[in-house]
Amino acid sequence: MAKMTMVEALNLALRQEMQKDDTVILLGQDIGPDGGVFRVTDGLFAEFGGERVVDTPLAESAIVGMSIGMAVYGLRPVCEMQFSGFAYQGFHQLENHAARMRWRSQGRLRVPMVMRAPYGGGVRALEHHSESREAYWAHTPGLKVVIPSGPRNARALLISAIRDPDPVIFYEAKALYRAFREEVPEEEESLAIGKANIVRPGKALTMISYGAMLRPTLAAADELLQKDGVEAEVIDLLTLSPLDSDLLVASVKKTGRAVIVHEAPQSFGTGAEIATRLIEGAFYFLEAPIERVTGFDTIIPYFSREKSYLPGVQRIVAAAHRTLNSK
Amino acid sequence: MGRSPIDPPDPIDHLSILDEHGSLDTGLEPNISDDIHLQMFRAMLLGRRFDEKMLDLQRQGRIGTFPPIKGQEAAQIGSVVLLRDSDWLVPSFRETAAEIMRGRSMESVLLYYNGFNEGTIIPKGQRDLPMSVPVASQIIHAVGLGWAAKYRRTDEVIMVFFGDGATSEGDFHEALNCAAVYQTPVIFVCQNNQWAISIPLAKQTHSKTLVQKASAYGMPGIQVDGNDILAVYAATAEAIDRARKDGGPTFIECVTYRIMMHTTSDDPKKYRSEAEVEHWRLKEPLIRYRNYLINKNILSEPVIAKLEEEIKEEIRTAVDRAEAQMKNLGAPLDMFDHLYAELPPHLQLQKEKLTKELANSKGEAQHG
């Protein structure tokens, strides 16, 4: 066990997978000697060389497109988008090809690739660097979307993502990259994609979140317990697509109340899908309207206003109170 | 300090060996065995006849929309013929002849244009990608494949097809750039058929040629008479040879012409003159090649007549088999297959929903 930041944990996952499997190739901008702008690939160029840690030209579409070619050939490319805000230039490659290759070829061709991308706000970044657009990917049939919430599960999920036979969008919350450290075992540890996790059991209401929003959600749960003696169940999604509906529904059947927290805009977002699944699965168990605490349906403002855009503990607690108080 | 001309990129050649009048540059004539010649001619003829057949079928409503290839047979066969089974073909959507030569069955083509997913199945052992509709998006896949082939220390090459329109897409440029940067073994075969639907080349680019774009990426390029199969063959042989020797990518611009409409649902009369089409008809590749082979005594009228008969028969049986196949295809539930390695829970549910729905409304949701 060693204490690691999420950056170090992701680095460990990549290193260990590359040591095990020579089909694992990294490609992206500045991931070589520079180790990536967030240092996730630090030291990997030195260890594995430029042939497996590939610095690419500034061409997102090419990075994704090449990954598709490599994957079809039988490699397991892990490409890095420098910021998720730039991934849209590779969007059509994922939408038109990565997501469909298996389906179009009726299983003959597979695209076992991972696209890593830092997302989300909270680090006072300039514009185009703080978006949270996971819904785009989750809306695309054929893709899987994974978003870890801390060093340990980031490492375990990245390993699963690399080994997954299908294309996986792996969103990494910048705000978590170095926010805190966690014991991460040296020996291999992987987490099943498609499984959410109850990080804190409770009876009074269910709080559903993921990525960077998990911490404020947990803080809110603490406050609810201390101030109101309310025991909230907190669920960390970990995988957005495919969504672990069963776990969510089971929890809400138990609590009858749900608060969904994400920093992405509200409309047609993850929260909307989760809420619908809950209504489909637990309608007659609901005691109160489902609450969504999300970013607003605006462009995420430049960082001077970022704090008021991102869901915070108080906003989450208030939402929890609304669900608890509505009869 | 000062101002001085920089070294111009390597000069770009235009290659023509056999022109529309049948005159031959024997100095450049590639050395091709009779078998290969027969193979190529057969493939071109099959491509042509199958294209014509499909047009009939489309007009009879027996298949859906499709993009004819008429006039581009040489530019396709002259290059593809040089690929090994271990090599890769990354087609666009107007390379039926090339695909068939690589092993795609005519049934598969017919199924595809009749709206059956089965039409994009790649036969086992065939290292090709299915045809790709979003213009230029497939080009970059070739670079990825090439990168992997190189990483695996093979001498495989990847041949990617695209049209003149594609050269305006970002992916075209990203692909050529990356291929050159990584020196991947990719042959970029541009089918410059002068028209992207209704946009003539002049409106597509202000460049004098398309091939000159290669220079910008530090990549050798050559422009060939795309209707001169000997030129196409020679240029491709050179490029493939270079690629196998780790000499990196090559850009080949095949100057040819889309004699037919963009797709069967398009009416070219709206945007181009019959005169122009006529002008190009005279340059079309099949006759030219036919005469060349006859002159070389590789072909003779009776042989050709026999060949025509064979091909006609092949196509008929293919159509029959395809149409027979279609009767037992198209179970809607198949749409859930092959999306993921394992069907995730929410799709399982949706599949069950549709299953029930189908049970209730017999046949209603059936294909047709």
Add this chain to the structure above:
Amino acid sequence: MVMGDMEMNTDLLIIGGGPGGYGAAFRAADLGLDVILVDHRPRLGGLCLHAGCIPSKTLLHLTQLLDSTRRAERMGLRFAEPKIDLVAMRYWLRQVISSMAGKLMSLAKRRGVLVIQGRAHFSGAGTVRLEGAEISGIKFKQAIIATGSSPRPLPGLVFSPDSRIMDSTAALALTEISKTLLVVGGGYIGLEIGSIYAALGSRVALMEMKNRLLAKADADLVGPLQTRLVEHFAALHLGARAEGFTETAAGVVVRYTQNGKTAEMEADRVLLAIGRIPNCDDLGLEHTGVTLDSQGFIKIDEQQRTSDARIFAVGDVAGGIMLAHKATRQGRVAAEVISGRKIGFDVRAIPAVVYTEPQIAWCGLTEVAARREGIAHAVQRFPWQDSGRTQALGSFTKLITNPADGRILGIGMVGGNTEGFIGEAALAIEMGALAEDLALVLHPFPTLAETEDEAEGSNDNAGHILPKGDA
């Protein structure tokens, strides 16, 4: 990092990687806290390891070697005149330091202590801003300030690496062994570094404002050293106050006043060692509740707590005796308090050693302190002449005891290798031993330790030592 501010969170932030800082860090980590340590140096060790105790003690080891060979000559054992290879010496010094720093870093890694290079400034409740690091800030539950101290400059004088007026750090870099060196300040740093330069061939003069050296030590202990330095050094100017320095091409002209008269003297180089000041100016303490004492040191209570409940301070920056081992203990205490243990800094005998020739060492109560605080005490002195192995003239051990019961309150000694058994003295005091106990402990012969037996043997009952006139 190209974009955005990366902020970290931690249980315990430690500012300063010296003995206080890493002492705290290692202990805290062992007690299960999440620890981040920030230091402006790339590796742990602080001034002590990189430019303080370690280099000076390492060099003093050399000079003692030199000294012994010279004394051996008088005993009929002749060596060739030693050659001094400065380059090799610096290299060796760097090796010693770097291997120790390496060990500290691996200890930190093994414990999961995150060491970040940069400068931390408190920026608000429970947060610091980092300068020169990829992390832009740290949120902490608790913080320990262990930033240490730096040499006190004269008003209007800033140390610069290429100046001929050096601070201890510059002096220990051994840029050159100048023909002449003036040491300003008669504290242990001045004396130790002065001795090093003297041994390496400089003509060393020393200037001290007070009329004696080592103001913190008892005068009688300093006596023999002073006699020795008179022969060893070119000159001792006591009661002389440096007023100003003028750097010339050749050296430094020092203006000073001695008993009312102003005079000048010149030296190739000057070492300024007139005390140390706490490093807390640019910590941004104004954003905290931390308060300073009159000398600008951070005020702490017995648990190392500052007046800001969240923040602790250890080592030099918190004043008191400025010694590495004290800082380390304070660090450990702070760490334990933070992890909820009921303990405090409770050391009765902090051993202090001046590594000159002869060495001076003391621990526990000094006569100076006893008088200042009006503590009833008795003093016994025991000269070493009669103990076989010591040659140092006027070497002796002194015992300061409680007249009421003969319990040992303090021990001081001057002579060779006092560092070797001041530890035993400390143990005796901490354990509350009676002078008698010490006398009854059997020491192997022939060692210097026997002098302590004599210290006791010479009186029948420890309980009834009467204060000597001089006490």
Add this chain to the structure above:
Amino acid sequence: MSTSFRLPDLGEGVHEAEILAIPVASGQAIEEGQVILEIETDKAAVEIPSPFTGVVGDILVKVGDMAIVGDVLMTFETGVEKTTAPQVDTPPQVEKMPPSKEYGQSPVPASPSTRRLARELGVDLRAVTATGSGGIVTKDDIEAHARQKEQSDPLPKIVAVAVAAAVVPARPPAAPSPTGLPDFSKWGPVKRRPFRSIRRATATQMTASWAQIPHVHCQDNIDITGLEAFRQKHKAEIAAVGGRLTMTVFAMKAVATALKAYPSFNASLDLAAQEIIVKNYFHIGIATDSENGLFVPVIRDVDRKSIKELAIEVDGAITRVRTGKFSREELQGGTFTITNAGALGGHHFSAIINYPEVAILGLGQGRMQPVVITGTDGKHQIVPRLIMPIVLCFDHRVVDGADAIRFLHLVINALEDPDELLITMI
């Protein structure tokens, strides 16, 4: 010799006090026992006598300061060093330790490990009797001392905990809490008074009681026409001997009797130990209103005292409370509380149990009321009678409603008929 005087631990979880007055000045010579400080703790206002004879050195506090147990309040220059009272039972607070080396004193001999243990157990080395050779304090000494401190703890743990826990965070807030209250000054002038000392202690006590005890109230009326007549008759003679004959006094006797009959009302619940502590003594507290707030002086052994004795004692206690001149001990050790709102004109009301007791009896004001009486002939008639409302509030965890009714009726019967009272009265 110089010695410092620290705020002694006043027990009952009290750990801080407000300095009310400092009747001495620096440099002033004082006698042992002379009052040097008046302080007010959560429990009471207390005068602190000097443990030394000597001269006042520095005074380190000023009026209005909150001092923590263990804080040095003033120093003294004394002839000889005193090792007496205050320090002896002054374990240093863990939060803030006294300097280890007393000025001018040699340290107490003890090994470092022993000293560490002392800190962990919060034991002041100076308070420990050393058994080690040559006066060295050993670990055993420390442990022994700690154990004995344990036993001399005045109240059952749970209370100490409850109070301490409630007091610590209750430090007077400097600014209004950011959340919660509106800015009242918007609507008119307001004044902020520190919420501490007795007011806070009361709050703490009431909260602890209300939060922990499931209260049940039984209300009833007592016809005290007879008793009132009896009281009027004997008032003067009691007054003559310096007592006041009030309803409370009668109630006390009645209650003492009832407590004997139903001992579970004379108990405390020890949740920590999961035991009910039934007390075999009958000390009844009288809720007393004063300028300084609410106090409950305790009258001891009510069962063994005559009405006259009680009338005198109660009056004395109340006067002391109202003049603030009473000792801390007077407020401790109650087993049951009586609160009489009648004197102030209170009629029906309910009361909060004086934690950790299990019941409290409230008396309202007696008023003339029309009452229907059924004669022996079965005829009804309405007559004016003096009726006093009475309420018994009890801890339903310890006693049940039925017993409460029985208890109440015993009290009622005793008070409705003075003769009954005399007979049942033990």
